[in-house]
Each structure stands twice: as C-alpha cells, then as structure tokens.
Amino acid sequence: MPAATTRHRVPAQPATDYDVMIVGAGSAGLSAALVLGRCLRPVLVCDGGAPRNRPSPAVQGFLTRDGTHPEELIRLGREQLAPYKSVEVREARVTNIEVFKRYFRLTLEGSTGHTTTYTTRKVLLATGVDDELPPLDGMRDLWGRGVLHCPYCHGWEVRNKPLAVYGRHKSVTGLALLVSRWSSDVIVCTDGWGGLSPNARRRLRRQGIALKEDEMMCLEGTQEGDLQHLVFKSGEKLARQAVFIHAHQHQRSPLAEQLGCRFTEKGAIVIDKDQQSSVPGVYAAGDITPGTQQALLAAAKGSQAAICINETLTREECPR
Numbered sequence: 380m381p382a383a384t385t386r387h388r389v390p391a392q393p394a395t396d397y398d399v400m401i402v403g404a405g406s407a408g409l410s411a412a413l414v415l416g417r418c419l420r421p422v423l424v425c426d427g428g429a430p431r432n433r434p435s436p437a438v439q440g441f442l443t444r445d446g447t448h449p450e451e452l453i454r455l456g457r458e459q460l461a462p463y464k465s466v467e468v469r470e471a472r473v474t475n476i477e478v479f480k481r482y483f484r485l486t487l488e489g490s491t492g493h494t495t496t497y498t499t500r501k502v503l504l505a506t507g508v509d510d511e512l513p514p515l516d517g518m519r520d521l522w523g524r525g526v527l528h529c530p531y532c533h534g535w536e537v538r539n540k541p542l543a544v545y546g547r548h549k550s551v552t553g554l555a556l557l558v559s560r561w562s563s564d565v566i567v568c569t570d571g572w573g574g575l576s577p578n579a580r581r582r583l584r585r586q587g588i589a590l591k592e593d594e595m596m597c598l599e600g601t602q603e604g605d606l607q608h609l610v611f612k613s614g615e616k617l618a619r620q621a622v623f624i625h626a627h628q629h630q631r632s633p634l635a636e637q638l639g640c641r642f643t644e645k646g647a648i649v650i651d652k653d654q655q656s657s658v659p660g661v662y663a664a665g666d667i668t669p670g671t672q673q674a675l676l677a678a679a680k681g682s683q684a685a686i687c688i689n690e691t692l693t694r695e696e697c698p699r
C-alpha cells in the first residue's frame with residue numbers, strides 16, 4: 380500500500396449515525412453546530428423549543444446583533460448553518476441518553492410524541508436554564524420587559540428611569556448597588572423583612588438607594604409587559620419603570636443529572652478546560668456551565684466546546 384494512503388488511514392471508529400449530537404439550539408448549540416459543520420462533521424442539533432430570553436424584546440450587547448429580537452437571532456443562526464450539509468437541525472426534545480463504551484444512544488421525541496433513537500460518538504449539552512420567579516402576581520406577565528434580571532442586558536434601556544430592585548438579604552444589596560450605575564432613582568423593595576445587615580443598609584444609604592420593607596401585593600403593568608406600579612398590601616402604589624430581580628434558576632433539562640454529571644454548588648455542570656463534563660464524551664456549553672450568562676458568551680462557549688470535541692475526535696481517528 381502506498382505510504383500516503385497508510386498515513387491517512389482512519390482507524391476503525393464506532394459506526395454511529397453522527398459524530399456529534401447537540402442537545403439544544405440556542406446560542407451555545409447553534410454556535411457549536413456552525414464550528415462543527417465547518418469541520419465537515421456529521422452533526423444533529425436537537426431543537427427542543429424557545430431560548431431562555433424569548434420573553435425579551437431584544438438581545439442586547441451581542442456584537443453586530445445589538446437589539447435583535449431573540450427569535451431573529453436564532454433564525455439567523457439556523458440560516459447560517461444551511462451551507463453546511465453535514466449539519467441537520469431537527470425540532471425534537473431529547474428525552475434519554477444511554478451511555479455505551481465508545482458511543483451514546485439518544486432518544487428524540489418530536490411534537491407528535493413520536494420517538495426515534497440515534498447514535499453518536501460525542502454529546503454536547505446546550506440545554507439552558509429556567510428562571511424561578513418570585514411568587515408575586517405580575518412577575519411572570521412582565522418578565523423580560525418590566526421585570527428584568529440583568530443590568531448588563533437591560534440597564535441601558537432603562538437608564539435614568541425610576542427603578543426598583545426586588546429581593547432580600549445579601550443578593551438584593553449587591554444588585555441594587557450595581558443597578559445604581561444606570562439610575563440615581565433606585566429603591567430596594569424587600570416585600571417584608573429584608574434581612575439586611577446594618578452594613579448593607581449603610582451601603583445603600585450612601586449610594587442614595589431607598590429601602591422599603593413593606594409587604595407587597597402585586598406588580599401592575601401594561602398588556603405589552605411594561606411595568607407601571609409596585610402595589611403594596613397597604614394599598615400604596617409606587618410608580619416605577621422597571622424592577623430588577625435576582626432570579627434563582629435550575630437546569631432546564633434533567634439529562635445531565637440522569638447521566639450522573641457533577642454539578643457545582645450553584646447547580647451548573649462542572650466542566651474541565653475542554654468543556655467536557657465529569658461523564659467522558661459528554662460536553663456542556665452555555666448557561667448550564669459556570670460563569671457569566673449572556674448570549675454572546677454562550678455562543679463563545681459553544682464554539683470552544685466544538686473545537687475541543689473536534690480535536691478529541693481527530694485524536695481518536697489519528698492515534699500515535
């Protein structure tokens with residue numbers, strides 16, 4: 380056999396349907412698919428529904444896409460995958476992942492409830508998180524417009540406006556101090572006893588941030604989702620243009636837990652420098668991993684994971 384052929388001979392690999400299956404088609408998943416498509420890798424992207432920021436009118440702070448509607452960002456991401464024929468995107472939720480020695484078998488459920496299974500050499504989880512909103516009437520209705528979670532995403536839009544920060548304990552102080560960069564009219568509403576230390580109260584006071592510990596009844600806003608008032612049990616109404624909250628969150632999908640992945644104390648999937656989880660061959664990217672959560676950062680993490688996956692696959696195909 381000629382030397383050149385020998386050099387390029389690919390050792391036997393498991394005969395799987397795909398090299399990589401990506402679970403989730405948000406910023407992280409689509410970005411990973413783009414990089415893997417450019418590596419000529421057979422990839423299936425499973426799109427289980429809307430991204431986390433769907434209730435928001437725009438994605439802010441995304442280089443070249445500042446102000447784009449979240450659905451438009453995803454549409455563009457999918458459109459730009461079209462030239463890469465080895466990449467397929469399918470509307471389906473992954474309901475199960477079985478681990479074998481050198482490959483995985485994923486079960487997909489379509490909108491009709493029909494299930495199919497496919498095998499793959501590597502899995503990338505990009506399934507996002509769900510936000511847990513405080514149980515106050517109006518929170519959910521105004522979420523993403525009048526109720527905001529991140530001043531980096533939305534602060535500029537509400538700069539110099541009357542703002543509130545809702546929450547208790549340490550986290551509300553930190554968020555309020557941060558928000559005061561965008562407006563000098565900020566009030567902290569703790570909805571009952573706030574548990575703020577004397578030092579926290581002093582820091583708020585020094586920054587000109589008012590504190591109101593009265594119990595609240597609801598948030599009032601428009602049909603479009605804009606906030607008008609914070610309504611207190613006393614009947615008092617406080618006019619505000621937006622309220623920031625520190626929402627707890629959880630993994631949107633139980634897959635990582637079912638696979639036995641390790642989690643941080645905050646519930647993110649533990650990954651190594653190659654974005655691989657504690658389960659070999661299972662990678663993770665985007666909001667489900669530790670660190671700052673933004674669409675552009677999720678896309679970057681997806682890209683990073685894709686490069687690491689391609690390099691691992693290449694090493695497996697070209698052993699020393």
Ligand SMILES: Cc1cc2nc3c(=O)[nH]c(=O)nc-3n(C[C@H](O)[C@H](O)[C@H](O)COP(=O)(O)OP(=O)(O)OC[C@H]3O[C@@H](n4cnc5c(N)ncnc54)[C@H](O)[C@@H]3O)c2cc1C
Binds near residue numbers: 429434505507522632
């Ligand atoms: C209200 C709001 C506004 C925001 N505004 C901004 C902003 O202006 N700028 C900014 O940079 N960031 C913003 N963010 C943060 C941004 O939305 C996230 O950082 C980003 O969406 C994370 O991308 P991701 O791909 O990790 O997850 P997601 O975008 O949430 O995508 C995860 C995808 O996985 C899918 N999925 C889940 N489980 C399964 C399964 N079992 N099978 C198949 N698919 C599955 C989901 O349906 C979803 O499509 C905002 C967040 C919120 C909540």
